[in-house]
Amino acid sequence: MTDTGHDYLGAGCVTDVARMVMALASEVWIMRDRQIVTEYLLETKGSITRDDIDNFVPPPALAEALTAERDRFAGLVAGAPIAGVQRSVADILERAGLQVPATLRTGG
């Protein structure tokens, strides 16, 4: 194994690192949500202001699409450790937010 220098954090800091990862993931999602909202407003209104984005309440159809995208995002981030072992084609398709063909469903 290559020596990469002093182990500054140590194994006991893994929870702290996980908190940092989750904080970063949250910022990524907040930006992703903002991007979806911005695209929606541009498509439906043409011209928008920052306040339009900040005060926007997603209508039901968009809220549903946001929920699906957010759940997929949360699953990818929070489920990353189990993605290393749950590697069936159905698992991989499900994580990607795609329909799993009936022939691949295990029922479990």
Next chain:
Amino acid sequence: MTFLTRLDDNSLAAGAIPSFSLSQRGRSGLELLGSIQKFSSGKLRPIAARNFEKDSEGHALAQDHAAASPGLSTRERIEKAKAVCLKDNVYRLERFFQRYVAEENFNRGIPAIEERRALFEAFDAQLGDEDALGSLELADGIDIPKYYSQIEWHLEPGGWDGYDLYGALFAFGVGPMVFRHGGYAAVGIGDDITQQRLKTVAQFPKSEYRKIYEPGCGGVSTLKAVHTLFPDAELHGSDLSPLLLRNGRKMASRQGFAVHLRQADAARDTGEADASYDGVITYALHHELPPKANRALLAEMFRIMKPGADIVISDPPPFRAVDLFHAVILDWDTEHREEPFFSAILHDSIDDMLAEAGFEAIESYGLGQGQYPWITRARKPMEAAR
């Protein structure tokens, strides 16, 4: 606190919720917590449960837990089961996310509400105290018990009264964006605590009640459910928190029903007359009281109830009523979600406490997945002395 889990609930009266939204940042940050909690409890926890059952020691402990005469005490069994769980990285990950979401409900929820302070204050001012229905009696110099004042319940900074906009945070932020998905503490994945309250109230055995009392009524979420099923009942409640009581009375008024609230330590003295109530309900209260206070509270309820009156209690299920893995999950809250008395009540028996207080016709049962809500109900004997 007042919990709303759906802002699109058609049963809410017009004007009961604000017409403005959280900022895009505030909304999306909280919504992500809901998705993480959903994934954690819905996907990771079942894997951890299967891993526990597959472990030979875990399996043997689970068998012992289910046995009519277990070899180990409940405490010993849970401690050993916890050690088995901690060998599993998926269990650790799931617990980390539970803790993380519980912390972040406030770390990001408070700023999300604060940046809308002016709007929430204006919304609150739309209904003046003089226009509110029912009554509110705050006590001067009430003796707050130590166990209550020193705890930041559920990791809530400063405790129930620690932030003046906690009412808005729970009703319009954490409630509909995180809690609506269930999957925390004893609440099953996908379960809605608003619906669970209605199911609990439906356990009152009679079809009509004139006066119903709720100790620890908080922001009157349970009294709202009582009003839904018993619209003619006069509703009374008490709590230690003035903020919760103020929020509760306003929330009830906005939704068009009256509540009569009093700041009181119901485990000492409610200030209510002997034999004056036809029904008593408690919801998610007993696991927040030390055992001695629980017994004192039930004795006080017995005193204020009329002979023949009913009491309906909902709290997390006792350890004896759930499988061992679920017992470990429930026990975890005691140390990790600022719930110091959680395990104590789950080891104890509310049935026995009710019997000690003099109640009869005591029965207990679970209503939903994971045996939650766990109902205990009883009656004050007709021949009881007033």
